[in-house]
Each structure stands twice: as C-alpha cells, then as structure tokens.
Amino acid sequence: MITKIDHLGIAVRSLDEAVPYYENALGLKCEHREEVASQKVRTAFFTAGETHIELLEPTSPDSPIAKFLEKNPAGGVHHVAFATTDIGGQLKQAAGAGVKLIHEVPFEGAAGKLVAFLHPKSTYGVLTELCAPKA
C-alpha cells in the first residue's frame, strides 16, 4: 500500500544556485548534501512535511540527470518516489496492471531503503520510484 510521497527528485544544473533558492525563497532548510558516485550526482536534501526534496546535480555528462537536463535545460521534476509498505507486492501489482518495470527486484538505495523504478513509458511520463524501509 502506498502511504505517502517519500520524495521528489528534482534535476538542477547547479546545487550552488538552486540550494539558496529553496532556502531563501521557500524558507526550507538544506539538511544534508552528499555525492552519490554510482548515480553520478551531487544531492541536497530538504523536507516539506512528510516528503523530502532531493535536488540532483550531475557530476558527469553521462549521468542520467545530465541527460534529463539536455531535454529540460532549466531543470525540473526528474522522478516521484512513493513510499510503500510492501515493495514486492507493489511491484507485482504494477506488473499485473501492465506496467513495465525498470527493476523487477528492488535494490538497496540510500538510508537502507529498498527501491525500484517503474518505466516512464508505462507511467504517463512520470519516472516513478517505489521505496520501502528495509525489512
């Protein structure tokens, strides 16, 4: 069962430009910055209510975020992550409804969460992540 929107992944050209906007214009607090070498991104985290906002800056031209920014030069929402109580069951439900999965088996993402992505061709343009606390 989906319980909330866990986070929004937002592609930006530069954390050094975008972080001050989230801090000064929206009044949100940057809680954490981290480089994720495997995804070729630098990230900055904010929280609004129960949802995190994850800014993603590419560290290499072959980062998935760099490719997104080629199509959307100003930046934008790269993915929406839903928290689920049962990621295996949720993936099965999605597949049963005809959704193409990027990951048939969840893998361990940040903070020990299990995560998997649905294919945007099946999700009406929104790259969709499912995530669950590790059992």
Place this chain on the structure above:
Amino acid sequence: MITKIDHLGIAVRSLDEAVPYYENALGLKCEHREEVASQKVRTAFFTAGETHIELLEPTSPDSPIAKFLEKNPAGGVHHVAFATTDIGGQLKQAAGAGVKLIHEVPFEGAAGKLVAFLHPKSTYGVLTELCAPKA
C-alpha cells in the same frame, strides 16, 4: 512557513488512460473528477499521505496543459504546490529573494484556497504554486 507539499499537478494526454494506471498499478483511489473551464482542463484527484495528486488533461489546444504536452508529449509533473501558513508573507519572502512572481496577489483557487504561482524562470525549472487555506 511551508508545511507540506499540498499537491502535484501532473499533465496527462488522457484521464481515461492515466486514471486506471494510478488506480490499478499504484492502488490509489480516484476521489473526484472535475472540469475546470477557466483553466481548460479536466482533472482527477488522488491522495498519497498528506499530498494530493491532480491529473490534468487539456480540453483545448490553448490550455496551458496542452502547451506543456507539446514539449513533453508523454506527460509529466507540471507543477508542485507547497502549502504555506502565510501566503502573503511567503510571496514577500520569495520576491525578496529575487524570485519573479506570476501572481503578486493570491487569488481564490479550488476549495476556497488562496493560491499564487512563482515564475519557473526563478525556480530552477519547477513551476511552483503556493497555496493556503482561505483566512
């Protein structure tokens, strides 16, 4: 102060195609459908935790959502709406931080909420709405 993400506005070509995806693949429930003539859209509402998901299908080629779909034919996240306790103060704070405002004065949106949009040129590609319950 921003308290949560109130809703995501997601552009889709067809509610009749996208609603079953949200219902059957994600297990969310379509709570309400409504045509908003002023915005030239048909909408369908879902809820995930404290955040609503608002699917937006254009009813006319000159709808803002039709223009978004020209650039993003598969659909995608059109806007992110933050709930704030003080929309006037939040707009002032954003303007003071150099953000261009689409609406300098909030107007009454759906469900009696006061809403205003920040300009995406100032918000690193994410069309951003602020909204507040009507005082």
